[in-house]
Amino acid sequence: xxxxxxxxxxxxxxxxxxxxxxxxxxxxxxxxxxxxxxxxxxxxxxxxxxxxxxxxxxxxxxxxxxxxxxxxxxxxxxxxxxxxxxxxxxxxxxxxxxxxxxxxxxxxxxxxxxxxxxxxxxxxxxxxxxxxxxxxxxxxxxxxxxxxxxxxxxxxxxxxxxxxxxxxxxxxxxxxxxxxxxxxxxxxxxxxxxxxxxxxxxxxxxxxxxxxxxxxxxxxxxxxxxxxxxxxxxxxxxxxxxxxxxxxxxxxxxxxxxxxxxxxxxxxxxxxxxxxxxxxxxxxxxxxxxxxxxxxxxxxxxxxxxxxxxxxxxxxxxxxxxxxxxxxxxxxxxxxxxxxxxxxxxxxxxxxxxxxxxxxxxxxxxxxxxxxxxxxxxxxxxxxxxxxxxxxxxxxxxxxxxxxxxxxxxxxxxxxxxxxxxxxxxxxxxxxxxxxxxxxxxxxxxxxxxxxxxxxxxxxxxx
Amino acid sequence: xxxxxxxxxxxxxxxxxxxxxxxxxxxxxxxxxxxxxxxxxxxxxxxxxxxxxxxxxxxxxxxxxxxxxxxxxxxxxxxxxxxxxxxxxxxxxxxxxxxxxxxxxxxxxxxxxxxxxxxxxxxxxxxxxxxxxxxxxxxxxxxxxxxxxxxxxxxxxxxxxxxxxxxxxxxxxxxxxxxxxxxxxxxxxxxxxxxxxxxxxxxxxxxxxxxxxxxxxxxxxxxxxxxxxxxxxxxxxxxxxxxxxxxxxxxxxxxxxxxxxxxxxxxxxxxxxxxxxxxxxxxxxxxxxxxxxxxxxxxxxxxxxxxxxxxxxxxxxxxxxxxxxxxxxxxxxxxxxxxxxxxxxxxxxxxxxxxxxxxxxxxxxxxxxxxxxxxxxxxxxxxxxxxxxxxxxxxxxxxxxxxxxxxxxxxxxxxxxxxxxxx
Numbered sequence: 001x002x003x004x005x006x007x008x009x010x011x012x013x014x015x016x017x018x019x020x021x022x023x024x025x026x027x028x029x030x031x032x033x034x035x036x037x038x039x040x041x042x043x044x045x046x047x048x049x050x051x052x053x054x055x056x057x058x059x060x061x062x063x064x065x066x067x068x069x070x071x072x073x074x075x076x077x078x079x080x081x082x083x084x085x086x087x088x089x090x091x092x093x094x095x096x097x098x099x100x101x102x103x104x105x106x107x108x109x110x111x112x113x114x115x116x117x118x119x120x121x122x123x124x125x126x127x128x129x130x131x132x133x134x135x136x137x138x139x140x141x142x143x144x145x146x147x148x149x150x151x152x153x154x155x156x157x158x159x160x161x162x163x164x165x166x167x168x169x170x171x172x173x174x175x176x177x178x179x180x181x182x183x184x185x186x187x188x189x190x191x192x193x194x195x196x197x198x199x200x201x202x203x204x205x206x207x208x209x210x211x212x213x214x215x216x217x218x219x220x221x222x223x224x225x226x227x228x229x230x231x232x233x234x235x236x237x238x239x240x241x242x243x244x245x246x247x248x249x250x251x252x253x254x255x256x257x258x259x260x261x262x263x264x265x266x267x268x269x270x271x272x273x274x275x276x277x278x279x280x281x282x283x284x285x286x287x288x289x290x291x292x293x294x295x296x297x298x299x300x301x302x303x304x305x306x307x308x309x310x311x312x313x314x315x316x317x318x319x320x321x322x323x324x325x326x327x328x329x330x331x332x333x334x335x336x337x338x339x340x341x342x343x344x345x346x347x348x349x350x351x352x353x354x355x356x357x358x359x360x361x362x363x364x365x366x367x368x369x370x371x372x373x374x375x376x377x378x379x380x381x382x383x384x385x386x387x388x389x390x391x392x393x394x395x396x397x398x399x400x401x402x403x404x405x406x407x408x409x410x411x412x413x414x415x416x417x418x419x420x421x422x423x424x425x426x427x428x429x430x431x432x433x434x435x436x437x438x439x440x441x442x443x444x445x446x447x448x449x450x451x452x453x454x455x456x457x458x459x460x461x462x463x
Numbered sequence: 464x465x466x467x468x469x470x471x472x473x474x475x476x477x478x479x480x481x482x483x484x485x486x487x488x489x490x491x492x493x494x495x496x497x498x499x500x501x502x503x504x505x506x507x508x509x510x511x512x513x514x515x516x517x518x519x520x521x522x523x524x525x526x527x528x529x530x531x532x533x534x535x536x537x538x539x540x541x542x543x544x545x546x547x548x549x550x551x552x553x554x555x556x557x558x559x560x561x562x563x564x565x566x567x568x569x570x571x572x573x574x575x576x577x578x579x580x581x582x583x584x585x586x587x588x589x590x591x592x593x594x595x596x597x598x599x600x601x602x603x604x605x606x607x608x609x610x611x612x613x614x615x616x617x618x619x620x621x622x623x624x625x626x627x628x629x630x631x632x633x634x635x636x637x638x639x640x641x642x643x644x645x646x647x648x649x650x651x652x653x654x655x656x657x658x659x660x661x662x663x664x665x666x667x668x669x670x671x672x673x674x675x676x677x678x679x680x681x682x683x684x685x686x687x688x689x690x691x692x693x694x695x696x697x698x699x700x701x702x703x704x705x706x707x708x709x710x711x712x713x714x715x716x717x718x719x720x721x722x723x724x725x726x727x728x729x730x731x732x733x734x735x736x737x738x739x740x741x742x743x744x745x746x747x748x749x750x751x752x753x754x755x756x757x758x759x760x761x762x763x764x765x766x767x768x769x770x771x772x773x774x775x776x777x778x779x780x781x782x783x784x785x786x787x788x789x790x791x792x793x794x795x796x797x798x799x800x801x802x803x804x805x806x807x808x809x810x811x812x813x814x815x816x817x818x819x820x821x822x823x824x825x826x827x828x829x830x831x832x833x834x835x836x837x838x839x840x841x842x843x844x845x846x847x848x849x850x851x852x853x854x855x856x857x858x859x860x861x862x863x864x865x866x867x868x869x870x871x872x873x874x875x876x877x878x879x880x881x882x883x884x885x886x
Contacts, residue, residue, distance in 0.1 A: 004515075004749070005748060005749065005752060008752055008756060011756050012752075012755075012756065015763060018763050019762055019766065022766040022767060023766070025770055026565065026769070026770050029568070029770060030564060030565045030567070030568060077554070079562070124554065124557040124561055125560075127561070130561070137628075137629075137777045138778070
């Protein structure tokens with residue numbers, strides 16, 4: 001054979017060994033996966049914990065597998081249980097992760113919900129960092145447990161959820177702060193700031209929190225005034241805003257929102273005029289019994305049956321039969337139950353019982369006026385370069401400068417151009433949006449009454 | 464022991480039916496093996512000594528072929544997992560990474576081999592230019608080569624979309640919009656490629672079918688013709704080889720000095736004709752062994768890349784969130800850079816002229832000078848012109864790849880400018 005060929009032999013050997021080595025390396029890298037270590041660990045634990053020979057035999061039969069929960073309705077494949085193996089085993093309660101037991105899953109079975117619908121992260125991933133979402137190119141890392149209640153709002157109405165108090169609190173802060181005055185949510189709200197429909201999916205909790213404390217810090221040039229609230233309230237607000245994910249879910253999950261809860265019951269309660277005969281929180285009629293403690297006196301079956309036909313369970317009752325449908329009955333029952341649970345005076349305020357000024361105050365809150373004009377029209381919200389002392393004017397003294405009709409016109413038409421203090425600087429960012437077509441006639445009237453009532457008695461205008 | 468087993472097998476009825484010649488032991492058998500084996504018959508029984516020298520071609524064409532073979536092998540395996548639907552494509556990538564045995568390494572191999580193939584086909588083309596291998600009689604093989612270069616780009620570009628991540632989506636959006644700048648037919652062409660006005664489900668299925676069936680078939684055909692022509696045009700270009708006056712298929716008129724089989728007579732200028740036989744060596748084993756070594760080296764490099772570097776995968780495609788800047792695949796970034804100056808010049812004129820010039824090249828520059836010689840002095844003008852164009856393409860590509868930040872503004876690669884946060 002040609003001698004030139006001989007010098008090729010070492011190359012054959014070298015490259016052959018190199019390729020063999022590389023294939024082995026690739027195979028090792030592919031076979032060595034984090035979740036296998038955790039499963040081995042779990043198997044060992046299981047065998048060690050086995051008390052009887054049968055249990056030991058069961059433990060020994062466990063096989064190394066990628067475990068996954070496939071939820072086609074949520075378009076999810078969650079492989080979290082490949083490492084979190086003891087989710088459903090209460091005997092692992094209090095164990096360190098990943099082998100801890102997951103409490104409270106009786107109403108949210110894993111096979112129907114998976115994991116990432118609430119916790120976020122990357123369900124398909126099988127390494128710790130990738131699965132928890134702390135990797136590049138994954139936008140939804142696991143939700144901080146401090147904010148986990150925001151996930152409830154994907155399927156539930158925040159107001160109907162006694163189990164998620166922070167969510168309800170966040171909603172209150174959201175309404176009190178008047179966010180809706182500038183921002184649109186689910187199609188209603190102002191136009192000065194951006195829409196909030198998907199903001200929870202696009203922003204991190206840290207960003208939101210910073211933003212609420214000082215908007216211009218994270219969004220240079222933002223005209224939004226900082227939100228004045230306690231840290232706990234800002235946290236609750238962050239939690240609530242995180243729930244605006246705009247995630248389309250299938251009917252089964254969203255239907256939770258339409259299942260009548262206490263909120264719907266409260267509305268029915270007001271509409272049907274129950275307050276004419278019954279009292280709540282000391283207000284209302286005296287023909288029927290007070291309802292504050294009704295749920296303590298009777299069980300759920302009794303209350304439902306009572307709504308169906310009062311005489312059937314309460315002989316001699318003079319309460320008329322309303323022919324409620326089953327959904328309405330459920331809503332009203334939930335409402336009565338909630339009265340004993342929440343003992344929350346504002347919650348049971350029904351418009352019919354309120355004065356015009358009180359209703360106006362609710363309207364002020366509903367349309368987010370406080371976002372710019374401050375709580376109770378106190379003003380003080382900065383509006384750089386506005387002629388009015390670089391602030392959005394307060395409303396305490398509108399009664400001195402406007403008649404009722406002028407004030408109504410002003411609310412309906414708004415004011416796009418805000419006079420500048422210094423013509424050379426950019427115009428003031430905040431302006432009064434027109435509310436024509438958005439606010440109802442009755443609401444407008446109530447609001448005007450409320451605004452007129454703000455002037456403190458005996459104080460003089462001092463400007 | 465192994466040797467004995469092999470001999471027993473070879474002499475059995477089955478063995479004889481498979482291997483006509485067997486491992487050749489005499490020169491006659493070495494000649495026979497090249498002619499009678501399907502896989503070896505692309506090459507003549509004997510080749511010029513020069514063909515064995517690495518310096519002659521740097522192995523660039525073969526490396527391109529090997530990369531193509533690696534791509535076919537890994538690509539077919541990937542097809543078992545891939546569903547060309549926008550709902551599944553990205554999830555398939557995640558499954559390959561996280562649960563499919565060797566899925567990630569397969570995808571890495573496919574990705575890196577694809578990038579390498581674009582690179583090596585381009586280098587192979589440069590080699591053919593700088594050694595004047597496109598001069599008669601190899602003009603048309605150069606044209607086929609240009610076709611293969613375009614085919615490689617098309618294969619890589621169509622494959623780019625398939626993972627359906629942000630990188631894929633926006634690269635294809637940018638790439639096809641460059642095609643849209645062509646006058647008159649541009650927008651129609653774009654519509655034809657995408658099956659719509661934007662990248663979506665129909666674009667994905669179109670790119671998939673092109674990527675796994677149409678383009679590979681065309682490429683295989685062209686490669687077969689390309690290789691066949693190399694042989695029929697007298698093997699690798701080398702200085703002093705007899706230049707055929709015309710295509711001549713009549714064996715009787717050829718002064719045959721030496722033949723190894725009927726196939727050697729098919730053409731006037733066979734490597735064997737008019738050449739000192741001492742300069743010729745048997746293809747088996749001299750050439751074949753070297754070719755196998757080169758394949759092993761190519762495979763090793765691809766494996767190293769695939770083991771240590773993962774193929775990129777960004778967020779799932781999101782048509783309302785373009786990255787800033789959105790970039791085409793790297794081999795089109797030179798064009799995108801030009802498009803940034805002028806859509807018409809960068810998107811239409813320059814690429815059109817380049818392809819036309821490449822195709823016309825062997826018919827314009829046809830004086831038989833410097834054939835088979837690297838950077839022949841007699842070809843100063845041609846070499847300078849080509850080098851300037853090549854340099855410009857490289858510089859533009861590098862600028863587009865590394866020096867362009869948000870809004871296509873200039874940036875230094877080691878000091879990237881952060882994209883402005885959107886509100």
